[in-house]
Amino acid sequence: MRKYVSPSLLIIFFILSAAGHYAHWPATLQFIISAVAVIFVAGFLGKATESVAHYAGQRLGGFLNATFGNAAELIIGILLVREGLFDMVKASITGSIIGNLLLVLGLSLFAGGLKHKIQRYNISLAGMNGSLMIVAIIALFVPAIFLQTHVLHEEDRTALSLVVAGILIASYLLWLVFSMITHKDYLADVTEAGKGADNGAAAETDSIALATAGGSHELPPAWSKGKSITYLVLATVMVAFVSEWLVGTLDTFTERFGLSEIFVGAFVVAIVGNAAEHSAAILLAMKNKIGASVEIAVGSSLQIALFVAPVLIFVSHLFGRPMDIVFTVIELAAIGVSVFIAKSITQDGQTNWYEGLLLIAVYAILGVSFYLV
Template identity: 70%
Template sequence: MKKWLSPFLLIAFFVLSAAAHFAGWDPIIQFILAAISVIFVAGFLGKATENVAHYAGQRLGGFLNATFGNAAELIIAIFLVKEGLFDMVKASLTGSIIGNLLLVLGLSIFAGGTKFKVQSFNVSLAGMNGSLMIVAIIALFVPAVFLNTHSITTSDTQTLSLIVAGILIVAYIAWLIFSMFTHKKYLADVTEDSEEELPHEHTPDWSKGKSILYLVLATVMVAFVSEWLVDTLETFTTRFGLSELFVGAFLVAIIGNAAEHSAAVMLAMKNKIGASVEIAVGSSLQIALFVTPVLVFASYFYGNTMNLVFSTIELLAIGVSVFIAKSIIQDGKTNWYEGLLLLVVYVILGVSFFMV
């Protein structure tokens, strides 16, 4: 029954979401159907990525999961940028970063910790990830401080944002070269060759070719559903009196992170916490060091440059998330209580954003 139920629901909600969008149904119904459809499509994307990861290896697999898992956020954000909704874009980026660092990582560590007393991963990788997260904070913090202290003008801020965005993209590409090629063994996962893992856990559901095909198909489906979801956000926000900050930072982010949620938690339950950390932290780094800069350049080509000046609340949320995540992963060991601490911080931020 399970073999046909999930594909059936995936197709059913995708078709319903399409019908609601093109037939002009009530925006709230459109939003609900699109949101549910995104979750199913993201789950499909996560499963396809996991199968591809089997053939590519854990580290590359984690990177692919983070990359294709972020496809939903990136595509949603591009449509928002095109509409000029920069505040919601920044809120969704903030939500993606804190969602991955607190919710995805927290759930993974908690779930894995309930099954295994202590889980370990490469401490060198943890240190590098922590340093990169601090670089991301600096990159977001500097333009905001210089603008708010009136040290530079608004137009200069846009120029500074483009320069910083370019530097971040170069830094991220250099990190990929460092982690995937020159220091691949140095950052290898400690459980990669563990004898405790069962053979059937390594068996993929699909062949290599089918996995790649499904990965492309899932990404295309995410693109369509994301556009339908964005079209309903303004009406949804206005009708329920919610702030763009809360909708972007939590609602859109949770929906968009569905792929990371399923894959990261599932891997942690299989004692592959290194891969889970790679997905959660790697996804946050990708959002901060690559997706955000790409959106800055995208907005420039649309004719209205989005700066890197995030609000004080957003910077605080990202800073707090980086601080607690770095302190928990820096020793290369995790347990269920550390996962709970991450979730506690996420709930605190969620309630605070809702009150705005």
């Protein structure tokens, strides 16, 4: 396995980023140093994720990356909820969902497709991911429609938000049981279990084709299983710190360029917070491990919508600052179109570079629209 980052440069820029934050260096200098640090730390996390995926499998490796990556966003979300910044929280949730579905997945399909003409993964998993994305949309649309059309009373807002949040958390936990335990083989990646229940001989053919493309000649990971897990945890902690330091410098740029809070939350904060997923997903796709890339991108979006957002609803009540699950029309539209195009592209279980380009195009359209708000 080739080296992704120089350990010396990684440590140097992490320390410089910390020094800039705590010594209150000029915001512009902090931003530049922290941005470089994020790149190095994300590369470190990408290497750790790939190493873990080698031992645990592409799906579990991708799930671990998405979980560790979203841990930082959950912590930042809790801090924002405590301060009562609900609009920023919802904007960042929106940005995380559309960023993973459009930007992370799009760049992964594009980069992987340029190197490998056609990449395949379990079609049953693609279908289940699509269904879960639809459930997430329904859970966000229904409260907004029922409350904004005044079919329900305003005092029902809190109760409905708590019930929906509870259902989403239960659905996500049961999905983990379904996908990781009871139907693990059914949803296994075609390159790892080419004889899955739904893939049969076709999946075996795909597995052979993928191995011929270079999968069977892959070098073993540079780290042992224990080191890989340890470095994954360490890299995630570093990502959380560096991302928070970088986000702390954004106010200056927001004021200087007259950016709206919703644009900063949905795009700037989301892109920075997802830097780790960006790096890991793209690197894995270029190594023909598209199953892990899809698990990182789509799995991270599902985790945000079905677990992180509902958890923040309950956390807000613990702080005595109840946050509802009602998103704005703009946010719902952005999430809706993202789910629609992502489901359309991923439902056949195979990808190419042009499909990645289409996802990036939709992300650009939404980015310009949010910028002009």
